[in-house]
Amino acid sequence: MYLLKIERKGMILEGYLAVLEQVLGKPENFVALHAPCFEGNEWAYVKQCIDSTWVSSVGEYVGQFEAKLVEYTDIPYAVAVVNGTAALHIALRLVNVMPQDEVLLPALSFVATANAIAYCGATAHFVEAQSSNLGIDFEKLSEYLEKNTFIQGETCFNKKTKRAIKALIPVHIFGHPVNMSALQGLCKQYHLALVEDAAEALGAFVHGKHVGFYSDVACFSFNGNKIITTGGGGAILTSNADLAARAKHITTTAKRTHAHEFYHDELGYNYRLPNLNAALGCAQLERLGFFLKCKAALARVYKEAFASLPGVRTLEAQEDTQSNYWLNALILEKPNRVFIEQLIEKAAQRKFQLRGLWTPLDSLPMYQHCPKMDLSETYQLFNRVVTLPSSAWLGNKYVEGY
Ligand SMILES: *Cc1c(COP(=O)(O)O)cnc(C)c1O
Numbered sequence: 001m002y003l004l005k006i007e008r009k010g011m012i013l014e015g016y017l018a019v020l021e022q023v024l025g026k027p028e029n030f031v032a033l034h035a036p037c038f039e040g041n042e043w044a045y046v047k048q049c050i051d052s053t054w055v056s057s058v059g060e061y062v063g064q065f066e067a068k069l070v071e072y073t074d075i076p077y078a079v080a081v082v083n084g085t086a087a088l089h090i091a092l093r094l095v096n097v098m099p100q101d102e103v104l105l106p107a108l109s110f111v112a113t114a115n116a117i118a119y120c121g122a123t124a125h126f127v128e129a130q131s132s133n134l135g136i137d138f139e140k141l142s143e144y145l146e147k148n149t150f151i152q153g154e155t156c157f158n159k160k161t162k163r164a165i166k167a168l169i170p171v172h173i174f175g176h177p178v179n180m181s182a183l184q185g186l187c188k189q190y191h192l193a194l195v196e197d198a199a200e201a202l203g204a205f206v207h208g209k210h211v212g213f214y215s216d217v218a219c220f221s222f223n224g225n226k227i228i229t230t231g232g233g234g235a236i237l238t239s240n241a242d243l244a245a246r247a248k249h250i251t252t253t254a255k256r257t258h259a260h261e262f263y264h265d266e267l268g269y270n271y272r273l274p275n276l277n278a279a280l281g282c283a284q285l286e287r288l289g290f291f292l293k294c295k296a297a298l299a300r301v302y303k304e305a306f307a308s309l310p311g312v313r314t315l316e317a318q319e320d321t322q323s324n325y326w327l328n329a330l331i332l333e334k335p336n337r338v339f340i341e342q343l344i345e346k347a348a349q350r351k352f353q354l355r356g357l358w359t360p361l362d363s364l365p366m367y368q369h370c371p372k373m374d375l376s377e378t379y380q381l382f383n384r385v386v387t388l389p390s391s392a393w394l395g396n397k398y399v400e401g402y
Contacts, residue, residue, distance in 0.1 A: 065281045083223065165190070173200065175326035203324070297395040298328065332383075356386055
């Protein structure tokens, strides 16, 4: 009986590995979860920086990169910064998150979302996820806010802690946009600033607009594993001219513009993106359309291929949204941590890198004492989701035939 069980599990695992080989081929070299692709003007632009000696915080590529982000997203202002985490930190400063405040965020996110809140001296307040797109569960959140908060003047307070809740940070996990118009309505009702963690979602759209359009401030990341990369980098996008100007000011040490004087009029940060990184970003942005095509093709092929297996499906874009399919993911019908771990291990033996979800943030040592909703769905999802190799070039061979 016991042996039979092991054998069956082995066969199921084998089925998953067979589908991976069907989609990606039998690899000679290790297939990473996500690797960057430099086949455009990357080398030329970076070389130009070095030749000109403008490699650091001043140079023409920074402005160009910002202008291109504005043009592509149709969001009026962009400020490039050193990474996505810095973008989140500054975004929260822009909407006046102070020590003693609370900020709502999903427990299902990369740790940077919570860290940015802690950098402001504020407290993370964790909210529940939903299985359709791994984003915030709007229904449960709105019920929770109704029961657990009160409004005094123009401020929302946590009934239990009596602290002000200042902002909500939705996250577009793996590039699948959440329903922003619903969350925007909720934020208006509760006087919350809306700060979008769009770190994974460049090239994704919701209600016909690029992600970031519906929030006060949106944050993007161009880390080496994201859809485009600047090596390390990030950006703050906003429709608000004053916030954009302030973002630029405090990310450049809050230095007053002057020919030779050093005068800093408040506490600032050295968060500006170096020209060298911006040069890489300019070249990568030229390739974004191609990356998106490859990723959409790869997602379609994964979806069809895994449809042959019972008890599992791929994550897909929701209604009225367009995903960038940054990272493909499988979702098991039933939670099964042991199976996920075995699958990751066996896939690695066949040279495929798979990964599980982030450990829910509320269980990390520095966030264990933070306020939170019931997170049972988040914990189920942690035991249901596994991500698949998703580099753009893996989808290249599938672009033509579709
Ligand atoms: C990558 C990422 C960040 C942070 O970006 P960095 O550029 O690595 O600092 C924040 N949130 C999410 C959801 C991310 O995936």
